[in-house]
Amino acid sequence: MKFEKIKYIERKTGEIKEEKVMGEGALKFLYYNPFGSLLLNTVVKRKFLSEIYGKKMNKPESKMKIAGFIKEMNIDMNDYARDINEYKSFNDFFYRELKTGARTIDRTESVLVSPADGKILAYENLKEKDKFFVKGSEFTLEEFFSDKELAKKYEDGTFVIVRLAPADYHRFHFPAAGKISETKKIKGYYYSVSTHAIKRNFRIFCENKREYAILSTKKFGDIAMIDVGATMVGSIVQTYKENSFVEKGDEKGYFLFGGSTCILVFEKDKIQVDEDIIENTKNGIETRIYMGEKIAHEKK
Known part of the structure; x- marks a missing residue:
């Protein structure tokens, strides 16, 4: 299967856009290369690797990654409750809360x-x-x-x-x-x-x-x-x-x-x-x- 960029439709405008993917090179290697597939199925899929990285993202020094991530991913921080400097770690930022009213919920019962x-x-x-x-x-x-x-x-x-x-x-x-x-x-x-x-x-x-x-x-x-x-x-x-x-x-x-x-x-x-x-x-x-x-x- 040929590697292709991820495209999606922006519902609000009908535009076809290309998703900016974090670690896209690594994904291409793991899922489209036989050597990457071997690594994926022996190491990457295991719980311990995700746990190690998760703990790393909970450390106070991980908050240094926040500003660069926001810039790279073009995240609009106007939607969120806290200022960038208020997060205690990258994970704290990752599961950030929205500001009240940042999303409109359709309350129609049906x-x-x-x-x-x-x-x-x-x-x-x-x-x-x-x-x-x-x-x-x-x-x-x-x-x-x-x-x-x-x-x-x-x-x-x-x-x-x-x-x-x-x-x-x-x-x-x-x-x-x-x-x-x-x-x-x-x-x-x-x-x-x-x-x-x-x-x-x-x-x-x-x-x-x-x-x-x-x-x-x-x-x-x-x-x-x-x-x-x-x-x-x-x-x-x-x-x-x-x-x-x-x-x-x-x-x-x-x-x-x-x-x-x-x-x-x-x-x-x-x-x-x-x-x-x-x-x-x-x-x-x-x-x-x-x-x-x-x-x-x-x-x-």
């Missing part, structure tokens, strides 16, 4: 919103995934959930992927109001979830460390919310109260350093994803969205 800032892909049926990913990447919901009953429940349902790049806001939220369950953790590896990686191997979502909870809603059925760790993501931190009622837009948790992914899985015929997102996915391109922005509505 509307489902994005749980995070990122690039989105949506499949009304998982069988359609081969239009974007390499054919033959074996993926089953049973393996993904590590649960046969859940796999049956969501069979032929809608599958939504929101990919967070390292430059994105790394807290994630609830896409609708409802009762949220406890978190279940599934052990796994720490492969990158960059488009470079998942285009070659969709099974990464079955192999990486992940956590899931079920959000029971009136309008959209039971939504499976899966938070997926990745290379250099030392931890997934859940900040919500288990088995409680939550409002749309409430914080669910955050990722520590690295790129990460939020996945939403819906029961069959419960939602209708916005046409532009579906069309872009069919054309093999992600759509840039923001937390609180409408991505779907209740299916009548």
Whole structure:
């Protein structure tokens, strides 16, 4: 498979843009070179490497990296609650909080919103995934959930992927109001979830460390919310109260350093994803969205 720059559609303007990827050279080596692949599958995917780097990003001296990262990734700090000098480490900056009102949450009851800032892909049926990913990447919901009953429940349902790049806001939220369950953790590896990686191997979502909870809603059925760790993501931190009622837009948790992914899985015929997102996915391109922005509505 040929290495290509990651392109996406900026939803607000309709422009096709090229993503600025942190460590793109390393990703190219690991996922498009046989020697890199060997290193990836023997060392890089292991927990210890991500833990070591995560601890390094927690040290006070790591805050020296913040200014350069902001400049390189063109991050608009006007959206965030704290000034650059107020962060105690790079990780403290990485899971930074938004200013109040920095994101507009669509409060319409029949509307489902994005749980995070990122690039989105949506499949009304998982069988359609081969239009974007390499054919033959074996993926089953049973393996993904590590649960046969859940796999049956969501069979032929809608599958939504929101990919967070390292430059994105790394807290994630609830896409609708409802009762949220406890978190279940599934052990796994720490492969990158960059488009470079998942285009070659969709099974990464079955192999990486992940956590899931079920959000029971009136309008959209039971939504499976899966938070997926990745290379250099030392931890997934859940900040919500288990088995409680939550409002749309409430914080669910955050990722520590690295790129990460939020996945939403819906029961069959419960939602209708916005046409532009579906069309872009069919054309093999992600759509840039923001937390609180409408991505779907209740299916009548």
